[in-house]
Amino acid sequence: MIILYGPEKNYEAVIGLEVHSQLATETKIFCGCRAKPLPGVSVADVVSNSHTCPLCAGHPGTLPVLNKKAVEFAVLAGLATHCKIRSNSVFARKNYFYPDLPKGYQISQFDLPICEGGYLEIPVGTVLKRIGINRIHLEEDAGKNRHGPGQSLVNLNRAGVPLIEIVSEPELRSPEEAGTYLRALHAIVTALEISDGNMQEGNFRCDANVSVRLKGAAQFGTRVEVKNVNSFRFVEKAIEFEIARQIGVISTGGSIVQETRTFDSDRGVTITMRTKEEAEDYRYFPDPDLLPVILDSNWIESLKARIPELPAQKLKRYVGDWGLSDYDAEVITSTHEWSRLFEGAVRHLETLGTDVREGAKPVANFITGEVARLSKEQGKSEESSRLTAIHLAEVTRLSLEGAISSNAAKQILQIAWKTGDSISIIVDREGFKQVSDVQALEAIVAQVMEKFPSQVAELKNGKDKVIGFLVGQAMKASSGKGNPALFQKIFIERSRS
């Protein structure tokens, strides 16, 4: 199925993605400086240039020493994406001048990257489409510049943090496919726990290469690179804009300039950053300060054993064995934390006597609903949450038993998220227990029916809409503790009698 663009629907889009993912090692790739903030501290709060040493600051006479963990993490990424792992890979210097690049070169890999020739399968409509991964290689991150009036400040905390660069083949054909691929890759690196994958904090970055061609054309069109896009949604929007822009240029007789553009998320447009004439010649050559990385096949095998169940496999299992809908399963497996929360809750429910197939759907609903909402609201990843699988399991159980209303469930989850207190303590302290005692409820219904005779009359005459009002009044009278479903049932019964 070919996706076509343009006013006459005769253009095809060709997209390739280059993802840079920071690796969650303790120390930097070539020196012993911290690669990430101390637990509980956000990246933005770390004092500038406090995680540096003569080596990552590019002082004279310093020499790089490779971090083994970084190699391990890169190999895990390669194994999880079906790549061939090179038993002999080489570091190369990428030479260019910029203040955030202390040595005046970045140590990266060029001719002999550590992983090659893999793939990722993504759902496109009802089929699984295979997107090739050209290579994964290791490199060091640069520092950060902050520009102000008349000066630029350089912070080298990030310089030397290990990165893997994952380059896809140009096999994506729409912004949606690109978004799906990106989310799938993100889910893998977080499931492997080799990366924190936080796009806003800059530890999972994506550059998109976009070109268009007439339907049926054999050659690719001129491609444009779009950089500095820091969310999945913006990547899709940037690509969408770029496709339209390129079609616009070509169809009015112009030609695409090969260039690098940046995405202005406020205006939703891409703008020129630099053109090919100013393109750098990086003068790659093997770094003479580092030896080739020779990997033992037994060691690689032992890493294979460490790969946990990956998102794609989890998805199959949730849908096939536990009866989740495709949508719910996709959402949950797209985030490593949510998968953990989901499985933990379902399994805990099992120990409490609820069958997995019965517990899976309600737990899933809480995750795709309230948990997702809280994550978004809190802005950060689940690190800021104190919600555990046990919390989720207990809330689900109380909900299934009717002991709490759905509103109460949401509030309880919010409190648990913030405080980490146990569910029973929260329920007691806040008085969330829903009253399901039929006698008590009937008494309240009787009260309400006395107070609002005209509405009762409407109900008896078949005006079902008024039930909402009556139930609302009953809830008010019960200070929100009544079970609304039961109230409704009782009102209907009474109205028929």
Add this chain to the structure above:
Amino acid sequence: MDFKNLSITQLHQAYESGSASPVEVVEAYLQQARVSDLGTWVTLCEGRALRQAQEAYSRLEKNGRKIPVNEPLFGVPMGLKDNLCLKGVRTTCASKILENYIAPYTATSVERLEQAGAIILGKLNLDEFAMGGSNENSAFGPVKNPNDHTRVSGGSSGGAAASVKAGECLVSLGSDTGGSVRLPASYCGVVGFKPTYGRVSRSGLVAFASSLDQIGTFGKTVADAARVFEVISGPDSRDSTSAHKIPKADCSRVKIDFSKIRVGVPQEFLNQASVQPEVEQATQSMLEVLKKKGATVVPVSIPHLKYSISVYYIVAMSEASSNLSRYDGVRYGVRSASVDSAKNLQDFYEKNRRLFGAEVKRRILLGTFALSSGYADEYFKKACQVRRLIQQDFIRAFEKVDFLLSPVAPTTAFKLGEKSEDPLQMYLNDLYTIPANLVGLPALSLPWGEDTQGLPIGVHFLAATGKDESLLALASELEGSHS
């Protein structure tokens, strides 16, 4: 007591007998350094050195006036080429761009020296960033030859060689990328030794050409140069190119049996038109001495030798162009006074990097060219491939001989200013010394007589990778045999 002509062993005897004390000795050497008109020193660490001398004296007394067993360089006054980092002390690389740079850490080899009791007197002059063969490329003035002040000391470790000859320090550390220890050793008349690549850590040695650089040692005798090598040698986790499989050097284990030794002069080195006759004679006389002692002289060929200079300069300049990119005035070093008026980033870089000397700029530009798109295959990649061929030639040669012999340089020390017009002439001076760096072999310059003007001549020895101890043992046996 004249401390200038003592060997390390004799110095230690003097300490133990009480006829000298560390403070006296250090003060005497510092005085020589202070009044020197050779241009040998960039920085003298007087306070630091005298403090260390005091501490050494205390240790000596506490130890019953016996040299502590774990301090083979106890109380030895030393100089360091100023491209070696010593924490808290200026490390300039003889360049305006690092004129104010205070090293934040100490080189591994220097740490090892100090742990062994050596006392660092200061930092020695060199060609800027170790680029040069005459020590005329320093931003702080040339180094003069102690034997004749109108002549060059040789480079790039000119200060390290001249200071030992002139009695301004007892031994010193230099660095050798294409001959920068052996050539000044030959011109000045001291022993200069370059170890097998990887046997001494490069951590803290300011990089010129990473695959060629090695720290080397200078002494008036082979024994002294060897002892310093032993102390600084051995694997270092801070240097990934450090030879982890070769242990710390121990020169006591090797004894030379001349009847079992085969030596040769690569035939490609013979009959060079530009060789000074006395230098030619010195090589011949060395061969005679070897034969008389029982060694066998074997013909040997290094077919690809003629490409060495081209290969060396392409590789060295390419690596250097990248290694020197970090000197941009952003994080350390000098920011040119006019920088605050820089119009933009490009302008900022240009104003700072303008501080490099002419030879350094030349090499950076040539190196950048050799690595650039469209030329890299033809120049850099090709040079790397030919380097392999040269290496294979030497591996084959060392199946037939144990040691290779040649002059160190085509001539003795030339006059200051004589060769500075033509950089290419200067490069051709390195033909004998360069192969050792290309292949990573241990090599040594041994003083062997003088020419008719009294200028020292050095003879050059090469051994196979890892055979440093044998090379030093051979040189030690031959030392002083020149008639």
